[in-house]
Amino acid sequence: MAKLGIPAAPPRGRRIQETITQLRQRILAGEWPVGSRIPTEPQLVEALGVGRNTVREAVRALAHAGVLECxxxxxxxxxxxxELAPVVARRLTDDRMAEVIExxxxxEVEAARLAARRRTPADLAALDDALAAREAAWRGGRVAEFVEADAALHTAVVAAAHNGMLAELYASIGAAMRRTVTQAMGGALxxxxxxxxxxxxAAIRAGDPDLAAREAAAFLEPDPGA
Incomplete structure (x- = not known):
């Protein structure tokens, strides 16, 4: 029972559910778009006014549902x-990497084509930053860092296409995409x-859809022996 007029804290299960709802609402409102990183756990604790364990459980639940990926x-x-993206993601398993490439x-080819037509100055700045980070990661020789930087660049291209459904579907293959890049690196850069x-x-910056599509396709050519 509450004392001195102070309302009792809701049961832990309800707090977690309320936190899940708040996180979902922020995602749906576009505060954290598909492909973006959400705030850190301490930042979420402060923003949502709940405990660290509550935030952790809510994030874990959304990761299990396929909305978030840690x-x-x-x-x-x-x-x-x-709910569509998690279904797609579950089908793209390690034994289907050739299909992931396709x-x-x-x-990515269509995203590059659209990006060349629709890119904004902010998109171009994001692409420049992502490209620089990718090259820096390569020079550093750390495979895991490079794989994340490479994924971030491709995600920036998709974001520049300004097609929400394409962004969601592309994000759904994110984990499988990074596995293909890791496999291609063979453990060393x-x-x-x-x-x-x-x-x-450069092709996206130049506003050349056909050239951008060709460049995007060039490094994803199917294996003739496949």
Whole structure:
């Protein structure tokens, strides 16, 4: 029973559910778009006015539902706003990596084409930053860091296409996409495995949809022996 007129704290289960609802509402409102990283756990504790364990449980529940994805050493990202993306993600398993490449090609080629038509100055700045981070990660020789930076650049291209459904579907293959890049690196960043994405960014900046599409397709050519 509450004392001195102070309302009793809601049961823990209800607090978690309320926190899940608040997080969902912010995602749906576009505060944290698909592909973006949500605030850190301490920031969420302060913003939502709940305890650390409550935030942790709410984030875990949304990750299990396929709305969020926790990436070790990088943070927690929004990968979906609905139920479709988790279904797609569950189907893209390690034994279907060839299919992941084909899906990436379908998404990324069209995203590059649209980005060349629709990019804004803010998009171009984001692409420049992502490209610079990708190259810095490559020079650093750390595979995990490079894989995340590479994914961030491709996500920035998709964001520049300004197609919400495309962004959601692309985010749904994020984990599988990073696995394909990790496999392609073979555990080490050697010169023969480097793929220059500067021309892709340049084509988007130039507003050339056909060239941007060709550049996006060039590094996702199917294996002739597949």
């Amino acid at each position: 990436r070790q050493g990088s943070g927690t990202y929004v990968i979906s706003t609905d 899906v990436r090609r379908a998404f 050697t010169p023969d495995r480097h793929v220059d994405h500067a021309r892709l960014v």
